[in-house]
Amino acid sequence: xxxxxxxxxxxxxxxxxxxxxxxxxxxxxxxxxxxxxxxxxxxxxxxxxxxxxxxxxxxxxxxxxxxxxxxxxxxxxxxxxx
Ligand SMILES: [Zn+2]
Ligand SMILES: [Zn+2]
Numbered sequence: 001x002x003x004x005x006x007x008x009x010x011x012x013x014x015x016x017x018x019x020x021x022x023x024x025x026x027x028x029x030x031x032x033x034x035x036x037x038x039x040x041x042x043x044x045x046x047x048x049x050x051x052x053x054x055x056x057x058x059x060x061x062x063x064x065x066x067x068x069x070x071x072x073x074x075x076x077x078x079x080x081x082x
Contacts, residue, residue, distance in 0.1 A: 003033050005077040013059055016080055022061040025074065033077035036061050041072035 001010050003026070008014060010026040010033060020038035028034075036042065042058040063070035 001027070001030065003077050004031050006033065008033070014077075019075060019080055021077070022059075022064055024060050024064040029076070035075040035077065035080055036072045041070065 002008060003010055006014070010029070011023045013023050014021040014033050014035070015038070016035065018037055019035040020042060021033035021035045022042075025034035025036075026032070039058075041061050043062060045058060058065065061070065061072065063072075
């Protein structure tokens with residue numbers, strides 16, 4: 001399934017400045033990428049540092065990884081500043 005705004009796969013993490021899309025939130029939205037500020041809404045883990053992810057960014061947001069009340073408000077792909 002592709003984003004109705006940018007036409008890229010919803011289950012692929014997109015980055016836009018300090019925003020990053022959560023593949024799971026985006027798939028659940030079903031229409032657009034759902035972005036959060038990165039790294040605050042994702043967190044980083046040194047265990048995740050790889051060649052493709054040099055910062056060790058987590059791919060899923062805190063809410064998808066089990067945090068009960070994530071304080072981060074989602075920004076839809078069409079709402080972010082270009
Ligand atoms: Zn998008
Ligand atoms: Zn998420």
